[in-house]
Amino acid sequence: MGFVRRPGPFVCGIDAAMDVIGGKWKVLILWALNEGTCRFGELRRQVPGVTEKVLSSHLKELVDDGIVHREVHAEVPPRVEYSLTPLGFTLNEALGPLGSWGRDHIRRGGEEPEPADRSEVGDDRANGPGYGGDSAAGPGPVRGARSAARRSAVRTA
Known part of the structure; x- marks a missing residue:
């Protein structure tokens, strides 16, 4: 597999x-790749807010960890495509319960996630584990009244 980015042994499986998957954007990248092979620009559009530098860095780490496959096609102009490896698919399956927990947490707080650029996701089986549901557009950042209030409080403090 890939390299370990931290010193010392892991404390547990969650560690x-x-x-x-640590990092603000990695789970969203995995979500986008769950739907199929993507080029860099497509991923950039599907993960709004991520910079090219961070997307490139996260993709490299996911490739090094054996989660994402990077295929360079020998043509002019060069074409690079990213897809999930079998290990990446198992990771997305493992993230399913986390996505379900997130949807439940949103409902308890009265907030709804903003829909992604794509149409809202409905069928978990078609769109990946834990990423569908009633009104959830995916595992992405939740932006609602409570989140806005927290951001406002931080700015005024």
């Missing part, structure tokens, strides 16, 4: 998993 090892977080080493792979």
Whole structure:
């Protein structure tokens, strides 16, 4: 597999998993790739807010960890495509319960996630584990009244 980005042994399985998916954008990248092969620009559009530098860095780490496959096609202009490896698909399956927990948490708080650029996701089986549901557009950042209030409080403090 890939390299370990931290010193010392892992404390538990969650620690090892977080080493792979840690970072603001990695789970969203995995969500986008769950729907199929994507080029860099497509991923950039499907993960709004991520910079090219961070997307490139996260993709490299996911490739190094064996989660994402990077295929360079020998043509002019060069074409690079990213897709999930079998290990990446198992990781997305493992993230399913986390996505379900997130949807439940949103409902308890009265907030709804903003829909992604794509149409809202409905069928978990078609769109990936934990990413569908009633009104959830995916595992992405939740932006609602409570989140806005927290951001406002931080700015005024």
